[in-house]
Amino acid sequence: MVVRVDISYLTSDLRYIIVNNAKVKSIPNYVHGNGNNNNNNDIITFIDENSIQKIKQIIQHIFTENHIQGYIIAENTEEENEIAILKQGDMEQFGIYICTHCGMSFESEIQRTVHQRIHYFT
Numbered sequence: 001m002v003v004r005v006d007i008s009y010l011t012s013d014l015r016y017i018i019v020n021n022a023k024v025k026s027i028p029n030y031v032h033g034n035g036n037n038n039n040n041n042d043i044i045t046f047i048d049e050n051s052i053q054k055i056k057q058i059i060q061h062i063f064t065e066n067h068i069q070g071y072i073i074a075e076n077t078e079e080e081n082e083i084a085i086l087k088q089g090d091m092e093q094f095g096i097y098i099c100t101h102c103g104m105s106f107e108s109e110i111q112r113t114v115h116q117r118i119h120y121f122t
């Protein structure tokens with residue numbers, strides 16, 4: 001099982017940082033060149049990492065190291081073994097609702113609201 005990471009929503013600067021991280025393994029359709037042909041590398045995978053949780057941690061670490069804020073790493077609710085990196089605020093557009101307390105993702109606002117109650121009552 002290979003975990004894919006969708007970076008198509010990132011700016012080119014952010015893609016560059018992630019794609020050039022040592023742990024990133026392969027970029028299908030990646031075109032080496034003058035940097036202008038890199039827009040198709042929307043899906044990346046990681047070396048020796050097949051755990052969604054571990055990969056989330058790696059990406060989070062890259063973000064922390066580079067002082068990048070305002071992005072959320074979410075599991076794709078429609079594609080198994082796929083993670084999407086989304087800009088905070090853009091997510092609801094993609095049908096992903098994130099708990100602001102713990103970062104869990106939900107497919108609907110109702111599910112999130114029900115879940116968020118556990119934070120208020122504990």
Ligand SMILES: [Zn+2]
Pocket residue numbers: 099100101102103104115116119
């Ligand atoms: Zn939560």
